[in-house]
Structures are given as structure tokens and as C-alpha cells.
Amino acid sequence: MILKTAQLRGRALAFIPCLALTLTACNFTEDIYINSDGTGSVSLSFDASEMMAMAGALNDTVEKTKAMDSVMYFSDILDEKKDSIAQLSAEEQERLEKLRPYRMHIKADPETEEMTLSFGRDFDDIAAIGDTFETFQDASALENTPGAGGTPPTPEIRGTSEMEFSFRKGVFKRQTTITDPERHKMKADSLAESASFLSGSTYTLKIHFPSRVKSTTASEATLSIDGKTLIRQVDLVDYLKDPKILDLEVVLED
Structure with a gap:
């Protein structure tokens, strides 16, 4: 059975902090595609197989799904969590709002124990994208908004x-x-x-x-x-x- 959207989303977001700064080697690739008219897209991708396996999440996923190939849109998550986000400081709300144009593509193959994630967005002007890697790390905060039931993230020196x-x-x-x-x-x-x-x-x-x-x-x-x-x-x-x-x-x- 395919994981429900909420389960998939929670599983992906919960692993962002350890994927961004984890206790194992990881390789990130930032791809920027620019068209002749200045429009384009940016994506940050990485292989999450080893880290998911280490945490036990991949084995849990194998028991529940034959395969995973899904895209989640942060605009939908922000809308769903708007009441919780409203309880945050203005600074935190602004930081999370920057996630709105982004999406995350998750693919997993339990037979080969492979999992890849890609975080990205389209743009009309490349000046709008800023630091994709830091924005990617901000996504984990969505699982720790008031009432989300998650553990508050470890304080980081940001900005x-x-x-x-x-x-x-x-x-x-x-x-x-x-x-x-x-x-x-x-x-x-x-x-x-x-x-x-x-x-x-x-x-x-x-x-x-x-x-x-x-x-x-x-x-x-x-x-x-x-x-x-x-x-x-x-x-x-x-x-x-x-x-x-x-x-x-x-x-x-x-």
C-alpha cells in the first residue's frame, strides 16, 4: 500500500535536519537551469538511501509500500498549517513563507533499498532564488510548528x-x-x-x-x-x- 500523503510528507521532512548536517557522508548537487529569456529552475538533490537505512526509516517504508514516487508542494503544506504558523514569530513566518514556491520529489525503491530526494522550484528571474541549501534546511521547521507534535528543532546559527x-x-x-x-x-x-x-x-x-x-x-x-x-x-x-x-x-x- 502506498504511504498516505501526510505519512510521506512527515517522513521526508523529519529527515531534512540529518540529511542537511548528518553523521554520515552525503553528496548534494545543486542544478540551475537557465533559459535564454532568464526563466528557469533550480533543484537540490541527493541520495538518501544510506541515511534512511541507518535511521531505520527505509525498512519501515518497505513494509508499507512497494514503491514511492511522489511530489509534495510546500504551498499546500503552508496552507494546511496556516493556523499553527500564525502562532510563530513574524521572523519565523517570513522564513517559512519562502518555502511556498518549492516542491520536493521523493523516489524510493524498496527492492534495491534506494531513495532519492530533490528539492526545487521554477523561477521567472534567477534573482528570486537566494540560498537554496539554507531554504531546504528551513523545510524541517514545518514538522515542528505548534500543535504538530514534533520535537522542537535544535537551535542553529542561521542568517x-x-x-x-x-x-x-x-x-x-x-x-x-x-x-x-x-x-x-x-x-x-x-x-x-x-x-x-x-x-x-x-x-x-x-x-x-x-x-x-x-x-x-x-x-x-x-x-x-x-x-x-x-x-x-x-x-x-x-x-x-x-x-x-x-x-x-x-x-x-x-
């Missing part, structure tokens, strides 16, 4: 940086600003405890352009055979400590 994207006249830019250096250092120092567990974890940025790349400031990036996809991979802990390492500028061919 220490801002990420901006732009795409104008064939020039793409990703720029990060550390808005609170002192708190950001505290956040970086706190990662020391997880560094050994996250050894080997990666964060990969893939940007799919409408035309070939002419030049880029990312000297360590690679290009696809057709020259339209730029790929830059970094160590996950290094990225969490300094998100500026993925900042770059790309100029496309006319």
Missing part, C-alpha cells in the same frame, strides 16, 4: 550570509555576502564536531546555460562536452564554512 544570483546580457553571477562575520565564525567553529563524520561529503554546483560558456572566473570548474554546463565541486564542510567558495561569474558566447 549569517546572503546569496545573490543575476543573469543579464549573457553574464551570470553568483555572489555571497557574509552579513554577520562574528556569528558566521561561530557557525563555522561549530562544524568542527561534524567534520570527521562528513569527511568525503561534497557539494556540487551545476549551471546549465542556454549557450556555450565563453569565460568564467571559476578556474577549477569543468565544462560539459557541449560547453553549456559548468560544473564546480567542493568539499561540503568547506562550503558550509565559507559559501563564497562557489561564487563565480560566467560570460556566455553571443
Whole structure:
């Protein structure tokens, strides 16, 4: 029997905190697709099989379903939980509202014990997307709103940086600003405890352009055979400590 929507949603959201900063290696891939008119989509994907199995959730899922291939929309969840969300602070409400354009695609195959998740959204202007990885982590708060019955999330040092994207006249830019250096250092120092567990974890940025790349400031990036996809991979802990390492500028061919 296929899991009910509420069960599926709760199972996925409950694992976001440990998927984002878990005690095992994980590899995240952020794909940005840009059309010639500036519209496009962004998605953050990862293989959750090992972590789900470690927590025992995958085995529980196997007993209840033959397969899972479902998309959940955060706009629906926000509407369903509007009364609970209204009890939160204005800051928390604003943070959760940023989830509205996003959706999560969950696929699981109990026979192979594989599970993948993809968190993403469409955009009319790339300037609207901001930090997808941080927005993804915010999704776990939906299972811990007043009356949800969940355990309050562990306090995190958040909001220490801002990420901006732009795409104008064939020039793409990703720029990060550390808005609170002192708190950001505290956040970086706190990662020391997880560094050994996250050894080997990666964060990969893939940007799919409408035309070939002419030049880029990312000297360590690679290009696809057709020259339209730029790929830059970094160590996950290094990225969490300094998100500026993925900042770059790309100029496309006319």
C-alpha cells in the first residue's frame, strides 16, 4: 500500500535536519537551469538511501509500500498549517513563507533499498532564488510548528550570509555576502564536531546555460562536452564554512 500523503510528507521532512548536517557522508548537487529569456529552475538533490537505512526509516517504508514516487508542494503544506504558523514569530513566518514556491520529489525503491530526494522550484528571474541549501534546511521547521507534535528543532546559527544570483546580457553571477562575520565564525567553529563524520561529503554546483560558456572566473570548474554546463565541486564542510567558495561569474558566447 502506498504511504498516505501526510505519512510521506512527515517522513521526508523529519529527515531534512540529518540529511542537511548528518553523521554520515552525503553528496548534494545543486542544478540551475537557465533559459535564454532568464526563466528557469533550480533543484537540490541527493541520495538518501544510506541515511534512511541507518535511521531505520527505509525498512519501515518497505513494509508499507512497494514503491514511492511522489511530489509534495510546500504551498499546500503552508496552507494546511496556516493556523499553527500564525502562532510563530513574524521572523519565523517570513522564513517559512519562502518555502511556498518549492516542491520536493521523493523516489524510493524498496527492492534495491534506494531513495532519492530533490528539492526545487521554477523561477521567472534567477534573482528570486537566494540560498537554496539554507531554504531546504528551513523545510524541517514545518514538522515542528505548534500543535504538530514534533520535537522542537535544535537551535542553529542561521542568517549569517546572503546569496545573490543575476543573469543579464549573457553574464551570470553568483555572489555571497557574509552579513554577520562574528556569528558566521561561530557557525563555522561549530562544524568542527561534524567534520570527521562528513569527511568525503561534497557539494556540487551545476549551471546549465542556454549557450556555450565563453569565460568564467571559476578556474577549477569543468565544462560539459557541449560547453553549456559548468560544473564546480567542493568539499561540503568547506562550503558550509565559507559559501563564497562557489561564487563565480560566467560570460556566455553571443
